[in-house]
Amino acid sequence: MTDSGSRPRTLAILCNPASGRCRRSLSAIRRRAAQVADSDYREASHPEAIEVVLQQWLGDRVAGIMVLGGDGTLQALLTLLLERFALPPEQWPALLVVGGGTTNMSARALGSRVRPLEALAAAAAWQRGGEAPRRVVHPVVRIEDGGRARCGFFFGGGALTSGVSFFQQRLRDQVAGRWGPRLAFLRLFLTLLRGGRHPLLPATLARLWLQDGQAFEGDCRLVAVSTFSRLMLGARPFWGKGRGGLGVALMGAEAPAPWWRLPLILMGRGRAATRGASGYLSARTEWLELELGQGWMLDGELYGTCAGATPDQRLTLRAVGPIDFRVFGRVTQ
CATH class of the missing domain: 3.40.50.10330 (Probable inorganic polyphosphate/atp-NAD kinase; domain 1)
Known part of the structure; x- marks a missing residue:
């Protein structure tokens, strides 16, 4: 180089x-x-x-x-x-x-x-x-999906894929420039704060295994993985400890009180906001394995199966570099 x-x-x-x-x-x-x-x-x-x-x-x-x-x-x-x-x-x-x-x-x-x-x-x-x-x-993040791998920076599942779909279908041709993705992010954020049932909040069946032995199985609202600590609009959603190039955050479908916890999480205060609360998980790791009941996104591009499917393909995510x-x-x- x-x-x-x-x-x-x-x-x-x-x-x-x-x-x-x-x-x-x-x-x-x-x-x-x-x-x-x-x-x-x-x-x-x-x-x-x-x-x-x-x-x-x-x-x-x-x-x-x-x-x-x-x-x-x-x-x-x-x-x-x-x-x-x-x-x-x-x-x-x-x-x-x-x-x-x-x-x-x-x-x-x-x-x-x-x-x-x-x-x-x-x-x-x-x-x-x-x-x-x-x-x-x-x-970078390397995602292996069966025999195929893709590399990027920001992986998402659950509501994050719904947010990408909402932008592509409703805002891409209506709002010029970077305000389209920002409005989609804000719409998703407000929907998460309200909680309850909503098309943007599919309860996605997920199974997650981390390098340090932590695991999650059940319905989740969203899962995010990135090598970046700061995402769109300055969001800092990764609060977990550990050593590794990947930051991981998961919010379960029944995670309590997102209306006040989620803003603190995105401000980088996730450890204090989730102390003693079930349904929230974050860590740093070099690799993880994940099964999702719907598709997933990488850097704004959608991949995988349709929403509502049973997890049958295990994804392996690793930090490369x-x-x-x-x-x-x-x-x-």
Whole structure:
């Protein structure tokens, strides 16, 4: 991997033209990318198309890849590098992450603070000997689902999958920019506070086994796993102790008094909020096994079976890494 201070010999630029920010500025992105010296600009939206481009870049031994896309685009690239091409991270090109999608939680959590056009201008300056992007080292989540594995940053089940579906079906085309995911998150949060029966709160049968021997079996409202400690809107839902790259949080269907406990949990005070209360679980671990009675999501993309199914496929989640990333912070004009 390229040293963080030296410019790459060839900077590959992958743009997902279907991602939110990229879609809205696509013509300007194309013009700006043409101004980056020693670069190879390509567009791809689906994993199959990204695979074709990535295979050529790996064959050409490009030194760096700038990713202009959302959380799903970055997830697809990570999965291809780790699973399809089975490359150890030390053999990867430098990955320069830019939030070009709608939610961009992964890019922000890694420290990226620039939009695609700003990032391309910063990359052009870097190629001319200007300021280099900052190096960030962070693990990812690997989810093995039978014989297939995917890699990303934020796994969710239960109400989190319902929240993603609500955004995709009701808000994606109605609310522009990052306010769509934020409104979906707030709607889900308010629904959880009220409790009771609601389409956004399916009682999902779950079985969970942690590395340290903790286990859960029963109906749950939601389960979240991430290598990030801070999620959308600054939420900090992981309060459990332990050693490991994965933070885990689970809320049972009968967890008491979510109306006052859940706000404290998301503010990072979960240990105090759940003391003595059953139905709440959190830990840090290197791996876990999980069975869910419905589908699951990874970085905003939905996978798995339909809601109401009986758990029949065990998922294995592990922390992989750490992996080197590059990000541009705020750029002053």
